[in-house]
Amino acid sequence: MALAARTAARSAWPSLAPFLERHYTTGVSILSVLVFLVLWETAADQRWMNPRLTGQPTLIWQAALEVFRNDRFFYHAWISFAEFGIGFVLALIVGVPLGLIMGTHKTTRLFLEPPLMALYTAPRLALLPILIVWLGIGIASKIAVVFLGAVFPILVNTLAGVRNADNRLVQAARAFGATQLDIFVKILVPGSLPAILMGVRLGIGRGVLSVIVGEMFVSQAGIGYQIMSYGQGMQINKMLVYALSISLFSYGLILSVQWLESRIRDWKPVS
Amino acid sequence: MAQIEIRDVSVDYKRPNSEETFTAVDGINLSIEKGSFVTIVGSSGCGKSTLLLALAGLIPYAKGAITVDGKTVTAPGPDRAMVFQDASLLPWRSVHGNVRFGLELRRWRRDDLDQRVTRFVHMVGLGSFADYHPHQLSGGMRQRVNIARALAVDPDVLLMDEPFGALDAQTREVMGDELLRIWERDKKTAIFVTHAIDEAIFLGDRVVVMGKNPGHIREIVEIDLPRPRTSAMLDSPAFIAYRQKLRDYIAADMASLQMVKDVA
Ligand SMILES: Nc1ncnc2c1ncn2[C@@H]1O[C@H](COP(=O)(O)OP(=O)(O)OP(=O)(O)O)[C@@H](O)[C@H]1O
Ligand SMILES: [Mg+2]
Numbered sequence: 001m002a003l004a005a006r007t008a009a010r011s012a013w014p015s016l017a018p019f020l021e022r023h024y025t026t027g028v029s030i031l032s033v034l035v036f037l038v039l040w041e042t043a044a045d046q047r048w049m050n051p052r053l054t055g056q057p058t059l060i061w062q063a064a065l066e067v068f069r070n071d072r073f074f075y076h077a078w079i080s081f082a083e084f085g086i087g088f089v090l091a092l093i094v095g096v097p098l099g100l101i102m103g104t105h106k107t108t109r110l111f112l113e114p115p116l117m118a119l120y121t122a123p124r125l126a127l128l129p130i131l132i133v134w135l136g137i138g139i140a141s142k143i144a145v146v147f148l149g150a151v152f153p154i155l156v157n158t159l160a161g162v163r164n165a166d167n168r169l170v171q172a173a174r175a176f177g178a179t180q181l182d183i184f185v186k187i188l189v190p191g192s193l194p195a196i197l198m199g200v201r202l203g204i205g206r207g208v209l210s211v212i213v214g215e216m217f218v219s220q221a222g223i224g225y226q227i228m229s230y231g232q233g234m235q236i237n238k239m240l241v242y243a244l245s246i247s248l249f250s251y252g253l254i255l256s257v258q259w260l261e262s263r264i265r266d267w268k269p270v271s
Numbered sequence: 272m273a274q275i276e277i278r279d280v281s282v283d284y285k286r287p288n289s290e291e292t293f294t295a296v297d298g299i300n301l302s303i304e305k306g307s308f309v310t311i312v313g314s315s316g317c318g319k320s321t322l323l324l325a326l327a328g329l330i331p332y333a334k335g336a337i338t339v340d341g342k343t344v345t346a347p348g349p350d351r352a353m354v355f356q357d358a359s360l361l362p363w364r365s366v367h368g369n370v371r372f373g374l375e376l377r378r379w380r381r382d383d384l385d386q387r388v389t390r391f392v393h394m395v396g397l398g399s400f401a402d403y404h405p406h407q408l409s410g411g412m413r414q415r416v417n418i419a420r421a422l423a424v425d426p427d428v429l430l431m432d433e434p435f436g437a438l439d440a441q442t443r444e445v446m447g448d449e450l451l452r453i454w455e456r457d458k459k460t461a462i463f464v465t466h467a468i469d470e471a472i473f474l475g476d477r478v479v480v481m482g483k484n485p486g487h488i489r490e491i492v493e494i495d496l497p498r499p500r501t502s503a504m505l506d507s508p509a510f511i512a513y514r515q516k517l518r519d520y521i522a523a524d525m526a527s528l529q530m531v532k533d534v535a
Contacts, residue, residue: 172359175327175347176376176424186372190363264363 055236060244063237071226071238077245080223083139084211087146091203094147095154096196102155103162103192104184120152125210128217142214142222149210150203157199161192193264201257208250272341274305274460275326275428280335281485282321292333295321296486299335301479305427308454308461310475312468312517314524318486319464320356323430326462327353339428349377352426354417354434356464360405366392366416367401373420391419394449410437415446422453428460435470443467444502447474451500468521472513473500480520490520 020027037057043049044056051059067073102109128145135141169187178186215224223242230239280299283292296318303309311319324330326337328347337344339351352373360369370388379387392401395415405413414437421429435443447470454461465471471478475494482489494513496504504510 168355168357168359169361171329172353172355173372173376175329175351175353175355176373176420177347177349178376182376186375187361190361193363 051236052234053236055240059237060240063235064241067238067241073245076221076223076226076242079139079221080211080215080246081249083142083214083222084146084207087143087211088150088203088207090143090147091150091154091207092200095151095199095203096158099155099158099196099199100162100184100189100192103159103165104188109159116152116155119148120156124148125213125217128214132218137218137220142211142219145210145214146207149206153202153206154196154199157195157202158192161195161199162188164195165191194261197257197261197264201254201261204250204253204257208246212246272338273302274340275301275303275462276336276338277301277303277326278336278338280322280325280332280337282318282325282330283333284321294333294485296325296481298487301488301491303460303462305460306458307476308451308463308474309477309479310471311462311464311479311481312466312471312521313481313486313489314483314521315466317481317483317524319481320432321486322481323353323432323462323464326428327351327430329353349424350426351428351430352421352424354414354421354429354431356432356436358405358413360413360416360420362405365402365404366397366408369405369416370419370423373424377424379424387423391423392416394422394453395419395446411439411442414438418446418450425457426459428462429454431461431463433464433466435465435467443470450474451498455498468514468517469505472496472510472517473505478513478517480517482524489524492516492520 040054041057044051044054098112102112124145127148128141131141131144135144165188169191170183173183173187211222212224212227215222216228219225223246227239227242230236230242277299281297282295284295285292299322301309311322313319321330325332326339326344328344328351331345339348342348361372364372367385367388370391371384374384374388381387389398389401392398395418397403397412397415397419400408400412405416408416414434418431418434421431435446438446450461451474453459461474463471463474465474472494478492478494479488480490480492481487492513496507496509
């Protein structure tokens with residue numbers, strides 16, 4: 001019988017081992033989150049810290065159920081998502097082509113660089129009061145601040161991607177009679193794709209931050225608005241539900257960009 | 272007049288971090304008949320690549336004139352194709368895509384485009400690697416893609432800068448034979464840079480020996496061996512004599528390197 005148990009164990013392991021191996025990274029990440037949650041829960045239970053100030057996982061869970069049921073969560077999420085989405089898409093529409101043009105056309109670059117760099121280095125959130133004066137406290141001012149937050153990382157990275165293009169590839173293309181347009185479309189754009197995606201990833205972080213801070217600053221709806229009101233009302237658990245939903249959202253977006261990046265890493269030169 | 276005429280050509284480069292220029296090659300005179308195979312040897316840095324780039328129309332020359340079929344070379348043209356010395360494949364395109372690249376740029380409009388690509392990919396022995404990307408290939412395989420890309424556009428003049436540099440001796444021989452076969456069949460003009468003296472003799476109708484400081488043509492040796500060339504010729508007295516002669520020419524230029532060795 002002992003023998004049977006041992007063989008059973010042995011046959012169970014080989015099937016488990018590859019599973020563990022394959023999901024090793026995910027496993028460790030999940031374990032880390034679990035340990036953190038348990039510690040948090042215990043610390044709050046044992047009053048090592050004050051749950052009124054720090055929240056508590058089980059209470060957050062209850063708060064989440066309530067928020068999703070009757071807090072118009074999806075209305076607020078939709079507002080924030082729209083502000084972020086419109087601002088970010090505008091940033092893409094402006095940032096990528098402008099970066100490509102500035103990367104290829106020297107005069108345009110020299111002309112646009114000073115004002116853009118001035119804007120880039122200015123703390124964009126400090127411009128929020130002016131944007132609100134110009135655009136009101138509605139959705140437009142938040143779109144503008146998301147745009148300003150996201151457009152620069154996208155533009156700067158695209159520009160760098162084009163300027164770092166491998167000159168030998170350009171020369172090879174010219175040897176086969178490439179026109180300027182050929183070089184642009186077949187060398188510069190695909191060649192700067194990795195840099196563009198990095199800019200997009202940075203832009204997502206900036207954009208999400210901008211929309212939340214914008215809403216916290218002044219607005220009538222949106223996730224940031226809810227975070228602000230619950231924070232002021234000392235309803236920590238509900239506030240954390242909103243904050244976590246934001247984290248999940250941007251984490252998901254960044255993961256999908258990373259997936260895209262890993263797809264194109266296939267053809268990155270080994271250097 | 273020969274198909275390619277190089278008359279008293281010199282090429283200047285900018286020195287790094289200054290407005291000064293220096294002369295990389297100077298006083299080059301060379302006539303190349305249509306359909307002939309010219310090989311160029313010479314020590315590193317004597318301007319072999321520079322001369323080829325000027326022929327390709329990729330860099331301007333400061334003095335003299337280069338004409339191909341009577342037309343002055345000022346830019347790349349469809350009559351010439353180049354195999355570059357260093358990596359010039361698009362990392363985001365597969366082997367097939369890279370060979371296709373040249374044809375796309377040449378505005379190859381015929382229906383046989385992809386078939387043609389496949390044919391040339393097979394020709395350089397990469398048939399089963401058509402979907403690989405450059406970073407998944409060995410150095411020699413990459414160089415073969417380079418060759419296929421240049422051959423596929425069917426140029427009159429084939430400019431090759433150490434195309435076999437990264438290949439092992441066996442592959443080198445096979446590729447050399449293949450190149451000669453294509454050259455004889457399609458009556459192309461070939462200009463071929465190499466460091467290997469035997470290869471230069473084996474392939475060439477003429478071997479151009481270049482010297483340094485500034486780059487110039489030191490000697491031109493006519494290779495009077497019958498075609499098709501065979502590996503049996505490598506041991507013939509004539510071949511050995513050519514080899515000795517070319518070694519002597521290059522050795523003279525190597526004296527400058529020898530001095531560096533004495534210092535070390
Ligand atoms: N783009 C460039 N700018 C400035 N100088 C250059 C440039 N390219 C080459 N040179 C210089 O021109 C000279 C000749 O270079 P070239 O590449 O033609 O030599 P090569 O004969 O092909 O050498 P190798 O056998 O090592 O390939 C060298 O002194 C080199 O430093
Ligand atoms: Mg060279």
